[in-house]
Amino acid sequence: MSLAPAVALAFAAAGAVGYGIASVLQAAGARRDPGMLQTLRDPVYLGGVGLDLLAWLASLAALRTLPVYQVQAVLAGSLAVTVVVARFALAARLRAVDVAAVAVTIAALALLAAAAGPQDAAEPGAATRFWLAAAAVPVAVAGWAAARWCPPDVNGGVTGTLAGLAFGGAALCARAVTLPASPWQNPAALAAEPLVWALAGFGVTGTLLYAHALEHGQVGPVTALLWIVEVLVPSGVGVVLLGDSVRPGWGAVAVTAVAATVAAAAVLAHAPANAAATAPATAPSTAR
Template sequence: MGQHLGPAAALAFAAAAAAGYGVASVLQAAGARRATGLLQTLRAPAYLGGIALDLLAWLASLVALRTLPVYQVQAVLAGSLAVTVVVARLRLSARLRPVDVAAVAVTVAALVALAAAAGPQDEARPAGAVRLGLALTAIPVALAGWAGTRWGRPALNAALAGLAFGGAALCARAATLPADPLRGLPELASEPLVWALAAYGLTGMLLYADALEHGDVGPVTAVLWIVEVLAPSVVGVLALGDTVRPGWGVVAAVAVTATVAAAAVLANAPASLSGY
């Protein structure tokens, strides 16, 4: 899963994932808005199309995570909101505010800075306690999500979805995988982080669907990406050995912050909302 990719190729996978997420979010929101109830949402053709594209984007992001640090991949993925806004402008003739144009420019500049700031990454080899903690945390996140779909607000469910997707990213970075996953299926099936990754991913998908059904897509998506970028990025640096090029720590921190801020602006852009 990308263990032998060079940084440039891995970054291309991350960028492709961001593009896929940008289009998929449009389809998912359209399906959620036309449905009543979570089960009907999950059966809506537009939503299913978005899920299929989401899955492809997710797999591309997992490939990128085998080579690149978590903070870099997650920030690139947050750039999917810029993709959504630009596509809405080109395909739907949607109006862009000056602040939206500025946010797109900030996103592009921040991602270029992140690409330059990422240090050389070794294969993540976290301690056993870290691996166990990542795997077991999937349980309380899932339980909190179950409670959130019954009593929580859309913003809370979006935040929990961000935690879940962030947990999946961390598992993808930390998991020990066979060189040939097809021939090493028994070894793959015995890796707890692979099962935790699937649990995180499923939890995030269901929570995001529920948040989209009951909340406005802009704020919901903004909360999702803010949590999904910041939380796993911190864990990646502290526990998985993700590094920043010497002397570039401030640049990386500013770039991640700028990406999150731009995502919050773009999530509320008329261009991103008019397409739904």
């Protein structure tokens, strides 16, 4: 079932805010308790995990109506939320360039909202649906191989990139999947949809790879790579294969806005406030 565009955009924005706040809650919970087992029982940390899940569900709802490039760019704005909340909740340092990146993110997302325009429901053919579902397997295999055999100096970057690819695949599946009229009243029909299983597979792969990347790489570069891949790759696929469109005459504006969002995300990924809002490696990290 599709939502009204304004409502879907509100869901995407809520997902970005949820992800941003969840990162700070998980960091605060992990700092209060030494060791993984204690962290897993901490109510603040668990609140962050629950908020992560709600944000993910909000993004899936938005993808039923909005183009992939718009939703993914809005979600990348969660980094701006993280650094602002961490500034006040964790007393993290906020640089002048971080303030500028937050302002650029807000302006770019406003332009992107105007550029997207009304969208038709995604109706990919059988071949497109098959290849989207099948892609979950090689991405998972590549992630496992990279985590196991990549040299230590590049392991975090490679697995972070593959995590972004996996989360992007989940977004594409959410946009392309055809759901039964009453999915929760017809679980058999829901289970028979390959893209539902692919979405779950991409999500699990992305979460595990991102956690691994944070344990083996620096927070800033890993997060920047994740968002660059997660925004750009599925956005291009959505336009080419799923019929995502731009308002006539707004193509250059949309491309510029997406590029500005990615650039701002790269800056914010290196912000001291974002590093402060990332849970230590002793605590499991959730991303979506």
